[in-house]
Amino acid sequence: MYKKFSEGMIEVITGPMFSGKSEELLKRIRILEYANIKTLVIKPNFDTRFSENEIISRSGAKISTHSVSSADEIRELFKKKNYKAVAIDEVHFFNKDVLTLINELADDGIRVIVSGLDLDYLRRPFGIMPYLLSMAETITKLQAVCVRCKNAASTSFRKVNSRNLKMLGDIEEYEARCRSCHIKGEFTKMQEVTKMEEAKKNVD
Template identity: 40%
Template sequence: MFLENTINPKKKKGWIEVICGSMFSGKTEELIRRLKRAKIAKQKVEIFKPEIDTRYDEIAVVSHDYNQIHSTPVPASANIPLLINDEDVVGIDEAQFFDMGLVAVCNQLANNGIRVIVAGLDMDYTGKPFGPIPALLATAEYVTKVHAICVNCGNLANHSHRITDNNKLVMLGETDSYQPLCRDCFTLENNFKNKKE
């Protein structure tokens, strides 16, 4: 006796894509590019960002070079499923600022046949894994790590070095507060900072 295939061929297949890297590496730019392509394909798209991210715009997701796409700011990951209406694609920017519940939300959306595209910092300014991104990297089908250019030596940069004295984990900022550094330059800067303290 043959077992019947229980997979519904008409059911949409969902998955998770994560775009990660340091600041100034093009994460948001890549997220916007993928979402705009989905819109061109006439797919239903919804984009979310954390309410606290108001650097360039209260509503839109905006890259450092001012490319933008309309989004819905939310205070917590639990709000995202409540705002979904038969979308094909869901984009989430600045995912590192969301709570750990974001991992379950993304998996729930993917299990329901939605393509989920998440962008965020994989490390904080101290070089440690940041928020829900490491767990999302573990469960995602597709991972894209993008790099900036080290401002000290010109090599590929994967660290977001904070150049202010603020020690808060979450601090929104631009080139006045952060600079991209490679591993070696990041280590040298931190060793120098630790000697001064």
């Protein structure tokens, strides 16, 4: 059955690192451009890995963006021009205030497209993403390729021993892994930490 949505709606693009979320977001922004739909493009100013004022996918596609730190900044930018759509990359880095804004925009007939990680490096729901997933009219869940077994990967495995939830990184710090390989990796890291702690006790 063909479903026709109203103008105001929320679309979520999600999945692990290296699954092409930013690429998919950029593709949708380009389509909106072709349709002459003026779109406000946003990313968190926290994320400066590839650029401070562009969204850049790993394939090299890119587009200029506004880097902001809060929902209030997005709201002020939106007021300045007659935007009909808003696109937000790495939305999981924003706090809960952005949920209210996204819902208000969709209620006012604005198309909102966001992309972000659904799970953190420990396979737990990431920040505001569970709320966005429940609010959205459409959800696109992408998969990467597990670097260990080459099956579909749905998780982001952190290779370094850091507990900082908002630690930025790329292939040096993270790997895409399937559920099974992620569990094995966490078990191996736990064993390594235990060995280090035992070695330190022996030295002391």
